[in-house]
Structures are given as structure tokens and as C-alpha cells.
Amino acid sequence: MELEGLxxxxxxxxxxxxxxxxxDRHRQVGKWIRENWTQFSYHIKYTGMxxxxxxxxxxxxxxILKDWVQSLKCHLYWCALSSQTPEEKKQKWLPCVDHLQNVHDSCLHPPITREKVWLLPGILFYFFRLVELLTKTMxxxxxxKMSHLGQTSGVEAFHSVVxxxxxxxxxxxxxxxxSRIILAAMHYNENAGRPQKSGGYCLRKILVDTILLYILNQIFA
Incomplete structure (x- = not known):
């Protein structure tokens, strides 16, 4: 479906x-873009990884790997945004295998003072499975190929409005x-990027109220 839509x-x-x-990490889409859209620069979004x-x-x-998944996600996101070339992303990503073993010779972070449950190589089965994934060629x-220019969160937000x-x-x-999709596009364009409400304390992000002026503009146009 994704390939046909593209x-x-x-x-x-x-x-x-x-x-x-x-x-996204869609193999058929990536292959089709490489073969037919050679003039475009092709990247993969962070959430797909x-x-x-x-x-x-x-x-x-x-x-037990649940304790490390969020840290790996943050490192993955940092590799994408802080790098300009594919090789730089690779060189920043691969040292995470040593980091999991409490070996930080190639790491760029400051000394770690908090307690962490480090993975022991050669002993635990899950360590081999994780390293196999992190260092797999594909x-x-x-x-x-991860995008350092932007992500697809805006498109996904529009799809939720649709x-x-x-x-x-x-x-x-x-x-x-x-007609409904056009209306959804108008609603999204009017309210995308709304600022956050100011004042008070809250544990989650609360945006300002939705603006519906685009309806009046169409009625009285």
C-alpha cells in the first residue's frame, strides 16, 4: 500500500x-526511490528504527533489555540529529555496544556517576541477541540513512486529524x-504548531484552545 501510494x-x-x-523502514519503498528518484536524498525516520x-x-x-531500550532510543536520536554524514552516524552508533559493557573509551559523554545495570559479555544470552541486532549490517x-533534517511527526499528526x-x-x-479531507487539512493548517498554555503547573503539555476561524472565513468568503 505504501509503495503504491508513493x-x-x-x-x-x-x-x-x-x-x-x-x-519508514520500508524496503520496497527504499528500493523504488533509489531506482527511480535518484535526484532525491533518501532518509529513514527515527521512529522506524x-x-x-x-x-x-x-x-x-x-x-531484561527493557531497562536499556529507552537509553538506546535516546542514543539513536542523538546520532541522527548531531551528525551530518552517514559515516559519522555509524561511528557514533557502534560504540554503544561497548557502553553496554561499561567500557567508555569511545564514548563522548561525561563520566557516569549513577548506578547502572551493565550487561556482561559472554555470560548472558540476551547480550548476544542485542549485540547481534545493534551491529547487524542491515x-x-x-x-x-537516518534523517538528520526532520522527522515525519507532522504527517502523522495530520493523519490523526484525518x-x-x-x-x-x-x-x-x-x-x-x-470534502472531509480538505476540511481536515484546513483544520490542521490552522492549528498546527499551537503554543503551550502558560501559567500553573501540569505534568503534561497542554496547548492553547483550538482555533476555528477558518470556518468563518469560508462561510463569509
Whole structure:
């Protein structure tokens, strides 16, 4: 489905001055872009890489890795944003294997003072499974392709707005669905990037109220 959607919108994208394409870890999409869109720079989004780490930690025999998954995600994100070249991302990522063993010769962080449960090589089964994933050629190649320019969080937020205006549990005609998607796009463009409310204390981020002025603009246009 992802590949077919990309093929259908390829002619429209070529009309714009697109330089970079960021997608999920979809092998068919990546291959098609490399073969047909050689003029574009292809990158992989950060969240697509995290899914592989989550799937490994969910296994019952490897549940102890849950304590390290979040740290690996943060390191993965740092490798993507702080690097400019694929080789730099690779060189920053590979030392994490030594870091898990409490060996920090290649690490750039300051000395660690807090207590950590380090993984012991050659003893525990889950250590081999984790190292196998972190140093796998395919995974390292994906690390080198991670986007340091931007992520797809904005597109995913728009898709959630579309699901609100066009619920998948209901049937709509073509015109009805098109109208609702246009309305969802107007709503998203009007309210994307809303600032956070000021004053008071809260444990989660609370944005300012939604703006619906675009409805009045269409009525009185």
C-alpha cells in the first residue's frame, strides 16, 4: 500500500522542489526511490528504527533489555540529529555496544556517576541477541540513512486529524471523503504548531484552545 501510494503521488511531487524524502523502514519503498528518484536524498525516520528495539525487548526471554531500550532510543536520536554524514552516524552508533559493557573509551559523554545495570559479555544470552541486532549490517546501514533534517511527526499528526474527520468505521462517497479531507487539512493548517498554555503547573503539555476561524472565513468568503 505504501509503495503504491508513493507511485501515484510521484508525478505530483516532481512538480515541487523536493530535495529530501523521509519514510519508514520500508524496503520496497527504499528500493523504488533509489531506482527511480535518484535526484532525491533518501532518509529513514527515527521512529522506524525504534520499533526494532521495542520488538526485541517485548520477547519474554529478553525482558531484561527493557531497562536499556529507552537509553538506546535516546542514543539513536542523538546520532541522527548531531551528525551530518552517514559515516559519522555509524561511528557514533557502534560504540554503544561497548557502553553496554561499561567500557567508555569511545564514548563522548561525561563520566557516569549513577548506578547502572551493565550487561556482561559472554555470560548472558540476551547480550548476544542485542549485540547481534545493534551491529547487524542491515541495521547499521539504516542508522546511516537516518534523517538528520526532520522527522515525519507532522504527517502523522495530520493523519490523526484525518481519522477524526473521516472515521474508518463509516462509509463515505468520493465527494464526501474528499470534502472531509480538505476540511481536515484546513483544520490542521490552522492549528498546527499551537503554543503551550502558560501559567500553573501540569505534568503534561497542554496547548492553547483550538482555533476555528477558518470556518468563518469560508462561510463569509
Amino acid at each position: 507511485k501515484r503521488c510521484s508525478s505530483e511531487l516532481e512538480r515541487f522542489n523536493v530535495k529530501v524524502v523521509v519514510t 525504534c520499533k526494532k528495539l521495542d520488538s526485541l525487548a517485548k520477547k519474554k526471554s529478553l525482558s 541495521f547499521v546501514n539504516d542508522v546511516m 481519522n477524526h474527520f473521516v472515521p474508518k468505521m463509516y462509509y463515505f462517497s468520493y465527494k464526501g471523503m474528499k
